[in-house]
Amino acid sequence: MSELTKLKIAEARDALRKGEVTSLELTEACLTAIEGAGALNAFVHKTPEIAREQAAAADARIKSGDAPALCGIPLGIKDLFCTKGVASQAASRILEGFRPEYESTVTSQLFDAGAVMLGKLNMDEFAMGSSNETSTYGDAVNPWRRGNDDTALTPGGSSGGSASAVAADLCLGATGTDTGGSIRQPAAFTGITGIKPTYGRCSRWGIVAFASSLDQAGPMTKDVRDAAIMLQAMCGHDPKDSTSADLAVPDFEVMLTGDIRGKKIGIPKEYHMDGMPAEIDALWAEGRAMLRDAGAEIVDISLPHTKYALPAYYVIAPAEASSNLARYDGVRYGHRAKLSHGDGITEMYEKTRAEGFGEEVKRRVMVGTYVLSAGFYDAYYNRARKVRTLIKRDFENAFDAGIDAILTPATPSAAFGLGEMQDADPVKMYLNDVFTVTVNLAGLPGIAVPTGVDSQGLPLGLQLIGRPWEEGDLLNTAYALEQAAGFVSKPAKWW
Amino acid sequence: MSIDIETAARVAKLARIKVEQDQLPELAHAFNDILGFIEQLNEVDVDGVEPMVSVTPMRLKRREDAVTDGGMQDRILSNAPDAREGFFAVPKVVE
Numbered sequence: 395m396s397e398l399t400k401l402k403i404a405e406a407r408d409a410l411r412k413g414e415v416t417s418l419e420l421t422e423a424c425l426t427a428i429e430g431a432g433a434l435n436a437f438v439h440k441t442p443e444i445a446r447e448q449a450a451a452a453d454a455r456i457k458s459g460d461a462p463a464l465c466g467i468p469l470g471i472k473d474l475f476c477t478k479g480v481a482s483q484a485a486s487r488i489l490e491g492f493r494p495e496y497e498s499t500v501t502s503q504l505f506d507a508g509a510v511m512l513g514k515l516n517m518d519e520f521a522m523g524s525s526n527e528t529s530t531y532g533d534a535v536n537p538w539r540r541g542n543d544d545t546a547l548t549p550g551g552s553s554g555g556s557a558s559a560v561a562a563d564l565c566l567g568a569t570g571t572d573t574g575g576s577i578r579q580p581a582a583f584t585g586i587t588g589i590k591p592t593y594g595r596c597s598r599w600g601i602v603a604f605a606s607s608l609d610q611a612g613p614m615t616k617d618v619r620d621a622a623i624m625l626q627a628m629c630g631h632d633p634k635d636s637t638s639a640d641l642a643v644p645d646f647e648v649m650l651t652g653d654i655r656g657k658k659i660g661i662p663k664e665y666h667m668d669g670m671p672a673e674i675d676a677l678w679a680e681g682r683a684m685l686r687d688a689g690a691e692i693v694d695i696s697l698p699h700t701k702y703a704l705p706a707y708y709v710i711a712p713a714e715a716s717s718n719l720a721r722y723d724g725v726r727y728g729h730r731a732k733l734s735h736g737d738g739i740t741e742m743y744e745k746t747r748a749e750g751f752g753e754e755v756k757r758r759v760m761v762g763t764y765v766l767s768a769g770f771y772d773a774y775y776n777r778a779r780k781v782r783t784l785i786k787r788d789f790e791n792a793f794d795a796g797i798d799a800i801l802t803p804a805t806p807s808a809a810f811g812l813g814e815m816q817d818a819d820p821v822k823m824y825l826n827d828v829f830t831v832t833v834n835l836a837g838l839p840g841i842a843v844p845t846g847v848d849s850q851g852l853p854l855g856l857q858l859i860g861r862p863w864e865e866g867d868l869l870n871t872a873y874a875l876e877q878a879a880g881f882v883s884k885p886a887k888w889w
Numbered sequence: 890m891s892i893d894i895e896t897a898a899r900v901a902k903l904a905r906i907k908v909e910q911d912q913l914p915e916l917a918h919a920f921n922d923i924l925g926f927i928e929q930l931n932e933v934d935v936d937g938v939e940p941m942v943s944v945t946p947m948r949l950k951r952r953e954d955a956v957t958d959g960g961m962q963d964r965i966l967s968n969a970p971d972a973r974e975g976f977f978a979v980p981k982v983v984e
Contacts, residue, residue, distance in 0.1 A: 495964040594945045607944060636949050705929045716904065723905075725977050730970035739982050744907035756906055760916070761923055763904040764892075777930050779940030784933065786941065819922045837944030862945065 398423035399563040403467050403620040404647075406566055410456055410466045417456070417466030420566075421449040421510050424468040427564045428512060433889040436549075436559040438473060438531040439481045439514040448510040455508055463623045463647075465508025470559045470568040473514045474521055475501050475611075476600040480511075484602040485529040486519045488750025489728040498600025499632045500569065500611050507627045512565050516555025519752045520719065521576055521604045524826035525815065526554025528754045533812050536584055537562040537885040540850040544888070547809040547852075550580030550826075556614045557584040561885060567615040567624050571601060573608045574707055575830025578842035581614055582804035582855030585844040585883060587621045587876070588614040589869070592862045593837035594639035597632030605714035606637075608707075608834040618843065618873045622646035625865065641863060649866035654874045655689030660797040664700035665829060667806065673848045674803045681801055681845055681856045684878035685871070695797060697788040702781050703832040704824060709765050709778035710835075715755075716762025722750060757820065786836040793861050799871045800859040802829050804842040808852035829857060839865045841872045845879035853883065892920040 398420050401409070409415045425445060428437050445468065452466035476482045476494035483489035497505070505511070516534040518526055525548040526534040534554040536547040538561065549558040553570035557580035560568050570577040572590035581588030589612045596611040603609060613624035626647065631640040661682060666675075686692050724730035724746030731745035751759065765774035792800065806828055815823050833840035839862070842855040856875065860868030892900075897917040901908040908916055966972040971979070 492968050495961075495967060592945065594947070633950070633952070637943075637945075639945065639947065640950070699933070702930060702933055705927045708923060709927055709930070720905075724970060725979055726965075727968035728970070733980060737980060739980050740905070741907075742980055743905040747905055748907035751906065756904075756908075757916075757919055757923075760897075760900050760904045760906065761920065764896075764900045764920065764924075765927075767900070767903060774927065774930075776940050777933075777935060778927075779942075780935035780938040781930055781933050782941040782944075783938050784935070786944065820919060821922055821926045824926075835944075 399427045401566060402616045403464070403566050403623050406467055407463050407623070411461055417449040417452040417510060418446065420466065421445050421468045421512070424512050424565050431562055431564050431889050434535045434537060434558050434562055435532055436516055436534050436555040436562070436564060437470065437513040438516045438555065441480055441511055441513045444480070445510050445512050448505065452508045452510060462507040462627070464504060464627050466510065467566050468510040468512050469504065470512050470515045470556060470565040471501060472553055472556050472569050472571060473517050474571050474602045475569060476602065477501055477511065477514065481514060482602070483530070484520050485517045485531055486750065486752070486755065487530045487729055488722045488747070492727045496600060499597035499634060500601065500628050503630065504627055509627070515559055515568060518552035518554065519755050520602065520715070521552040521571055521573055522715070522754050522758055523551040524575070524579060524823055525812070526551040527812060528752050530752065534558045535812070536809050537889065538584060538809060538852055539885070539888065540852060546812045548583065548812050550583035550809065552576035553580045553614060557581055557586060560584070560586045560614050560616060562889070567613055567620055569611060569628070570614045571609060571611045572834065573604050573711060574834050575827040577612045577614060578830045578840055578857055579805050579826055581842040582844065582853070583809040585853030585881065586614055586616060587618055587841065587843055587872070588612060589621045589625055589841040589865070590833065590839060591625060591629060591865050592839045594637050595629045595865065597635040597638045599632055599634040603718040605711040606718060607714060608711060618869055618876045619647060619650060621841070622650060622869045644866050646866050646869050649870050650873045651870060652874050652877055654685065654871050657690045657798040657871060658693050658796050659685050659690045660693050660695035660792050660800040662695050662697040662700065662800060662802065664697050665802045667828065671807060674806065674854065677846050677854050677856065678801070678803050681875060684875055685801065688874045688878055693797060695792045695800070697792065697832070699781065699784045699788050700832060703785055703835055704828055706778040706781040706785065707827070707831045707835060708824060709774050710782065712758040712762030713766050713775050714762070716759045716766060719755070719759050722747065754820070782835050785832055789836045789838060798861070799868055802857045802859065804829060804855035804857040808848045808850070808854055833859055838862055839868050841868055843872050843875050843879070844881040845875065846881065847883055892917045892924065
């Protein structure tokens with residue numbers, strides 16, 4: 395039955411509707427694949443009972459003729475999403491034992507559409523990381539390897555478990571979240587597609603908050619069509635999130651015509667980084683040629699403040715995180731430290747947070763505390779917010795000049811080995827997000843599409859950035875790029 | 890700007906994270922790496938630029954100022970490490 399798990403969402407949907415397969419069969423095939431993939435450490439809380447129950451309900455619904463696109467499709471859910479009665483701990487020790495009494499808006503929309511939850515997926519702690527190495531569950535592992543070398547590689551992060559699970563065909567699609575590149579970088583590292591929609595498209599309600607002005611959920615899937623289908627179900631206005639956009643969600647799949655004739659694709663010169671591997675440069679050049687051959691016009695553009703995006707991000711994101719993570723105090727949920735005789739409430743907070751948070755999370759919370767502290771607020775936080783205005787303005791100028799989408803590399807390298815960055819200073823790890831983080835700061839939609847492999851056989855991806863609220867057009871450009879690239883490689887099964 | 894051990898200790902205190910004395914030098918070092926990286930922002934001319942408040946300018950929705958939910962004490966307390974008699978329980982706060 396392992397062939398069933400290789401199906402794309404669109405293929406499974408069509409087979410389900412024709413009665414060629416049942417959701418229960420699909421679900422059992424995925425559960426079996428998950429059982430056999432412990433080495434990937436992608437699924438960290440399995441929910442087979444819920445999955446079978448949802449699959450049976452979906453089968454009944456399909457039989458009755460009421461079958462939305464995702465009805466009966468088995469998915470994995472990032473651990474950052476609160477799922478009612480199911481462990482949801484953002485890969486942090488501080489949320490050990492937490493079982494939400496409520497369901498996030500995005501997952502409830504997916505379940506209303508008939509989707510099946512196979513379990514919760516590994517990630518970096520509180521989505522802070524680019525390699526899935528900060529997780530309390532241990533590293534998630536990339537199903538891809540460098541040729542015959544059995545070095546364990548990172549699936550990227552923070553949505554590393556989602557990327558690994560989709561690339562290894564453990565599920566048909568997965569949810570991810572993206573604050574600085576956490577959907578697009580892991581998608582690129584594992585040869586799958588991942589889209590971060592415009593800020594405000596997906597409700598953040600019930601998603602554990604990292605940096606509220608940057609966080610967005612999105613799908614991670616096997617191709618662009620699946621991304622369109624799954625994104626459709628995840629989007630929509632939610633009164634419970636005040637930043638959720640009250641805008642109609644178009645039918646994204648219908649917009650996939652592959653016709654991009656006359657579209658203007660911007661190539662930002664600032665994304666040519668010093669020391670960028672030749673393979674990434676070549677991949678980018680190939681992408682330009684593919685879009686040109688498809689009838690698009692390639693235009694050189696400038697986004698002058700690109701260089702300042704990462705430093706601005708590493709002020710704004712930790713500042714928001716220090717505020718958001720103040721709620722983990724050992725009182726209302728999760729871990730509380732064992733106290734010594736005479737310890738008061740301050741010791742309880744300090745010990746609980748010292749035990750519950752991992753090193754990277756502590757570092758970011760403290761950096762955030764510092765940049766918001768009296769005397770530094772203007773110098774750091776306000777200055778970063780002004781730079782953010784300038785970064786967004788760069789994009790607005792490009793779009794005002796008629797650019798439809800911007801093509802960039804997705805990552806500065808292919809997947810690296812787990813542990814390889816251990817001795818590097820934190821800033822080196824942050825450079826993973828150099829091409830993706832601008833998009834979060836400007837609130838724009840961005841998509842990573844696999845377009846090639848490097849000399850060691852590892853997948854590489856390109857990123858397309860679209861105009862705000864025009865995910866449909868962006869997906870169509872991505873679809874044209876996907877068609878031209880014809881990326882079909884799969885990791886050889888070793889797990 | 891260089892962070893000394895004393896400042897690192899003060900920030901840890903403000904963040905309510907216990908950091909052992911012998912770990913403070915390493916923490917101060919990490920802060921300096923990150924803040925050194927952030928210093929680049931000083932190169933940018935931000936005169937007359939408004940700090941961003943909302944990335945997608947839109948008017949926040951208003952709703953009637955009325956109670957719409959509640960009456961779920963058990964559910965709210967269900968994840969508490971220590972809940973007693975319908976309350977969250979914490980160590981003594983006031984002597």
